Amino acid sequence: MPTLREIVDRQVREGELYEKLDRNRVRCYACGHCCPIPEGQPGVCKVRYNKGGTLYVPWGYVGGVQCDPIEKKPFFHAYPGALAYSFGMLGCDLHCAYCQNWVTSQALRDPNAVSPPLSASPEALVKDAVRQGAKVLVSTYNEPLITSEWAVAVFKEARAAGLMTGFVSNGNGTPQVLEFLRPWIDLYKVDLKSFSDRRYHELGGRIAPILDTIRRLHQMGVWLEVVTLLIPGFNDSEEELRGLTDFLANISPQIPWHVTAFHQDYKMEDPNNTRPADLLRAAAIGKQAGLHHVYAGNLPGMVDDLENTRCHQCGEIVVRRHSYFVEEYRVTPEGRCPSCHSQIPGRWAKRFEGQIADRPFLPRRRASLVNILN
Ligand code: SF4
Numbered sequence: 001m002p003t004l005r006e007i008v009d010r011q012v013r014e015g016e017l018y019e020k021l022d023r024n025r026v027r028c029y030a031c032g033h034c035c036p037i038p039e040g041q042p043g044v045c046k047v048r049y050n051k052g053g054t055l056y057v058p059w060g061y062v063g064g065v066q067c068d069p070i071e072k073k074p075f076f077h078a079y080p081g082a083l084a085y086s087f088g089m090l091g092c093d094l095h096c097a098y099c100q101n102w103v104t105s106q107a108l109r110d111p112n113a114v115s116p117p118l119s120a121s122p123e124a125l126v127k128d129a130v131r132q133g134a135k136v137l138v139s140t141y142n143e144p145l146i147t148s149e150w151a152v153a154v155f156k157e158a159r160a161a162g163l164m165t166g167f168v169s170n171g172n173g174t175p176q177v178l179e180f181l182r183p184w185i186d187l188y189k190v191d192l193k194s195f196s197d198r199r200y201h202e203l204g205g206r207i208a209p210i211l212d213t214i215r216r217l218h219q220m221g222v223w224l225e226v227v228t229l230l231i232p233g234f235n236d237s238e239e240e241l242r243g244l245t246d247f248l249a250n251i252s253p254q255i256p257w258h259v260t261a262f263h264q265d266y267k268m269e270d271p272n273n274t275r276p277a278d279l280l281r282a283a284a285i286g287k288q289a290g291l292h293h294v295y296a297g298n299l300p301g302m303v304d305d306l307e308n309t310r311c312h313q314c315g316e317i318v319v320r321r322h323s324y325f326v327e328e329y330r331v332t333p334e335g336r337c338p339s340c341h342s343q344i345p346g347r348w349a350k351r352f353e354g355q356i357a358d359r360p361f362l363p364r365r366r367a368s369l370v371n372i373l374n
Contacts, residue, residue, distance in 0.1 A: 057147070230278055
């Protein structure tokens with residue numbers, strides 16, 4: 001049986017996000033590391049590599065597929081109730097000790113992370129998504145920026161079938177990769193893990209490319225929501241949260257900010273789990289900064305009103321939720337508050353068609369997604 005490394009090395013094609021340098025070296029622009037890669041070596045992510053002066057990138061497989069409620073991504077201002085057909089590949093450009101997708105993201109670094117890839121084509125994925133009733137195709141689970149060429153191939157097919165597209169990403173982008181994605185992407189979630197460059201160094205990155213990605217996505221008009229996993233003692237100081245939320249509010253107070261609860265995972269087992277009171281404190285800081293839409297996640301029913309969407313002008317509830325479940329939907333077909341008619345920022349369907357599922361499930365039929373370990 002071939003090793004995971006051998007399979008991943010085989011499932012490639014030439015990348016588009018790179019330039020050739022001297023002495024057969026290449027520079028990759030798929031993520032903020034912008035690795036200069038010598039002949040015969042992979043980049044930091046371990047899935048893009050230089051062979052003979054050509055950059056090879058992941059192609060033709062998925063590390064996992066799942067149907068998620070769009071609220072799980074989380075997107076709260078994009079087609080509430082929609083089913084998000086979610087796919088990922090393998091690998092990541094960061095190495096967060098608390099990663100909750102470590103089986104796919106760290107598959108090539110950590111021998112305990114095993115996730116057999118499935119052979120797939122963009123056509124097969126989109127066909128499967130349509131069959132499940134999905135409205136949105138989302139690249140997630142591993143870091144989608146490092147597999148952007150594959151995501152764009154899938155997104156082109158998705159658009160042709162009338163689906164929306166999205167990334168769930170750490171935001172460690174470059175101007176080049178964002179321009180590459182721009183024509184094909186509708187929704188983008190950035191996981192802003194901290195407001196400290198020192199903390200980002202611990203996770204294997206830098207904060208500057210992530211903040212730049214947030215600014216650029218907003219300028220580009222891609223629908224953006226930002227999430228911060230609140231980890232006690234890691235990123236929850238008052239000063240850090242004020243800096244982070246001021247930064248977002250200065251770009252636009254309309255950017256939804258989700259502050260979510262940490263639970264002990266992977267290699268990070270020291271900090272305490274986040275309590276409801278911690279989320280409420282962080283959310284209050286976000287509101288003081290001027291953010292209009294602040295949500296608290298992962299602790300359903302324990303965070304007061306912070307699962308609901310309210311009109312910023314009049315305070316009316318326009319989407320009532322419990323966890324991922326949409327209990328009530330009152331946004332008008334024009335995306336407005338039914339009471340004061342203010343525009344609610346986001347992407348709204350002409351009419352709410354109910355929710356196919358409020359919890360994740362695996363697609364029933366994956367005949368054309370074949371396990372390639374065999
Ligand atoms: S995706 Fe990022 S980590 Fe991977 S090779 Fe390119 S620049 Fe380096």
